[in-house]
Amino acid sequence: TxxxxxxxxxxxxxxxxxxxxxxxxxxxxxxxxxxxxxxxxxxxxxxxxxxxxxxxxxxxxxxxxxxxxxxxxxxxxxxxxxxxxxxxxxxxxxxxxxxxxxxxxxxxxxxxxxxxxxxxxxxxxxxxxxxxxxxxxxxxxxxxxxxxxxxxxxxxxxxxxxxxxxxxxxxxxxxxxxxxxxxxxxxxxxxxxxxxxxRQEYTALHAVPVIDREYDLDVLRGLLQRSRHQATPHLVTVLGEPGVGKTRFVMEFERRVAANADAVRLVVGRVRPGGGAHPLEALHDLLLACCGILQGDRVETMTAKLNATVRRLKASEEDCRWMLSCLAPLVDPAAAQAPPGEMLTAFREFLGAVAASTPLVLVFEDLHWADQALVDFVENLTASQAGLPIFVIVTAGPELLKRRPEWGEGSLNRLTITLEPISDAAIDRLLEFLMSTTEGGAKNSVGGLLEALLESGGREPDARRHQLRRILASGSASLRYERCSGGGGLSAAAPECTPRLSGHAYG
Ligand SMILES: Nc1ncnc2c1ncn2[C@@H]1O[C@H](COP(=O)(O)OP(=O)(O)OP(=O)(O)O)[C@@H](O)[C@H]1O
Ligand SMILES: [Mg+2]
Incomplete structure (x- = not known):
């Protein structure tokens, strides 16, 4: 051809x-x-x-x-x-x-x-x-x-x-x-x-610590504690323009949850650009993570793990059979499909049962790409889970609110945080940090590369900030890539906050 x-x-x-x-x-x-x-x-x-x-x-x-x-x-x-x-x-x-x-x-x-x-x-x-x-x-x-x-x-x-x-x-x-x-x-x-x-220096540049998000992180931390200790559902929507730092912010929260000794289960469902290969892919992510299913597990292993998880969560044989018949198609394409509405009802009950056993944090990434059914599902999730420690975090671009101006109405304990661009002051502190970073006494390559990059944008403080913002934002695709291709998001595995670029450094 x-x-x-x-x-x-x-x-x-x-x-x-x-x-x-x-x-x-x-x-x-x-x-x-x-x-x-x-x-x-x-x-x-x-x-x-x-x-x-x-x-x-x-x-x-x-x-x-x-x-x-x-x-x-x-x-x-x-x-x-x-x-x-x-x-x-x-x-x-x-x-x-x-x-x-x-x-x-x-x-x-x-x-x-x-x-x-x-x-x-x-x-x-x-x-x-x-x-x-x-x-x-x-x-x-x-x-x-x-x-x-x-x-x-x-x-x-x-x-x-x-x-x-x-x-x-x-x-x-x-x-x-x-x-x-x-x-x-x-x-x-x-x-x-x-x-x-x-370039290795470029890769290193994206490994800077999270800056300027402490107050926002405090909000999430406080709400998670409230959800856990008062056994109450919460829905937090993190809105922001592309590249503003939604993924990085939530990953930092995930990292802190994982580093904490509290028994909390955290699972991530990602909506892929354009909706992905299947409208319910994000739920598939969540199910795999909740059942401890690994990427690459065979269908029989996946089915066995789903069976074991549901049987652990549900006492009645009838409930188990119903839930399994509805959820099995998510792991086994050959299984008989339940009507979509019933599958979603079973999934909601499944998540409730998981939360009843351990406080649950559910992250839905990039919900603005989801189809109607998934948006409805997420929006109604907390309303149906009264009395359960279930903490739902949604990240989305502003178009979610354009599509759904009444987003979250009727949800229990609903909050929307709009992420603002990193402040000038924080960018300046980051510049200072990068320029002063030393490795083995000598200024490291990041500082050297930065100097060259920032020179190219002009010497004015505004031009330098703009240039640094542009370089930081260019890591967004890698971060999404890492999220899309990464394994489950169980609390056992602390997420890496460094974009996965290093494998390609030849030069
Ligand atoms: N607070 C921060 N401190 C340091 N780096 C950050 C911060 N926020 C974002 N970044 C960096 O900026 C880039 C963009 O961030 P991120 O991918 O989280 O944005 P996003 O809002 O999720 O973008 P998109 O809408 O494309 O998904 C990434 O390289 C990330 O590491
Ligand atoms: Mg993102």
Whole structure:
């Protein structure tokens, strides 16, 4: 399959009337992934499974980083960043996705890995180009994938054809907007540049301690104590603009809960960009975490753990059977589906029973992406749990309130916190801290890198703050990536507050 066919396919798709056509700055990523079965010959069914796994990996990695798969034909996938909304760091997200796609697929194909038997090798080439292009998209991301046309796509194809297996090549535009974060090896403005990896200094820069959130953290801590000691449900909504620090704030709270000796169970359900692969994915996350199910557990193991958990929580045999019949499809796709309403009722009862055994903190991340049914479920959760220590934290962008101006009405003990951008004073203290950090007596590389980065924005205090804010915010995609791809959120596992970039530092 030639890459051009992706463009033809994308261009020939019917354009629904609700699509918006716009020339805008985007980053396009094209990946070509070829599976190389062993000479011994691989069973076609396993080969099909491997192909599906490749597609799912590309989609998962891209979506975690805010990209949208626009087309996928044979070995070629086309992913767009910057549609519908453009962000400052679209190019950086695209390069990050290129790295994780390449690394994940190489790992899947490694025969040393348990799952690697089906493909004894894989050839991955990825190219990224950034610039203006004509894109058509549905502003609300509902269902129909966006399309892209024009010279940018051709440029990306050309880059791809010059890319060797295992390499990632980007255009000069992409290199210029990501050079502060990513190292590049040989290349030229005309032929593109080969990606080395994330700069170690840049990775380190995102490991700064949480600043300027002590009062907000105190509010959560106090409410959790109230919920526990007075056995009463609470719903706290943490609202904020993209990149303001919602995830980091909640992760810091999670870290403190985990570090505390109090018996509290904390589980996280993440709503993926655009709603994810399944509308109830967030509930699936919660169920796995509550039952101690690990990523990679087989269906039988998952079912056994669900059985054991429900039987521990529910005394009556009848209740157990009903709850299991409703929840089983969440872990076993082959199980008979209960009507959706009944499944949600069973899930609510399940969470209540978990909270009755140990105070429960439920985090719903990025609820603005959830569909109606899930938003209703979360909103009504505390109302139905009177007398139980159940503390629900929702993070969301302001669009949640646009969609649901009456959000949370009727919930017990409801509070909304709007996270403000980190204050100038705190940014200045952070600058001072970073500049003065020493390692083994010498100023460390973060200080050095910062100086260079801040110089590039100008010497005025405002310009320096703006630049530091921009660099901090650029960690948001990695944080989401870490959250989406991370394991459960049980209190046993203290969340790492450092973006997972270090695996890519080659340069
Ligand atoms: N209080 C803070 N102290 C230090 N760094 C912070 C703080 N808040 C946020 N950051 C950093 O800023 C970046 C963006 O934060 P975060 O991802 O939490 O924002 P967000 O509001 O969840 O964004 P999104 O809407 O994209 O999910 C991250 O790199 C994070 O580590
Ligand atoms: Mg977030």
């Amino acid at each position: 030639r890459p051009e066919r992706v463009a033809d396919e994308a261009a020939s798709r019917p354009v629904p009337r609700t699509m918006v056509a716009e020339r805008k700055e985007v980053s396009v990523l094209i990946a070509r992934v070829q599976l190389m079965p062993d000479a011994a010959g691989v069973d076609p069914q396993r080969m099909d499974e491997a192909v599906e796994q490749v597609a799912a990996t590309i989609r998962g990695e891209a979506e975690c980083l805010g990209g949208t798969v626009a087309a996928s034909i044979g070995p070629i996938s086309l992913v767009l960043f910057g549609v519908p909304e453009a962000a400052d760091d679209d190019a950086e997200r695209a390069v990050h996705a290129a790295l994780t796609i390449r690394d994940q697929l190489t790992r899947i194909a490694d025969p040393g890995e348990p799952d690697g038997g089906c493909t004894r090798g894989v050839s991955v080439q990825v190219a990224v180009a950034t610039g203006e292009a004509l894109v058509r998209y549905q502003p609300d991301r509902s269902g129909v994938p966006p399309t892209v046309n024009g010279a940018l796509l051709d440029e990306c194809h050309t880059l791809l054809s010059d890319t060797r297996a295992g390499e990632i090549r980007v255009c000069d535009n992409t290199r210029r907007s990501t050079g502060f974060a990513v190292t590049y090896q040989h290349g030229s403005p005309s032929s593109g540049w080969t990606v080395g990896g994330f």
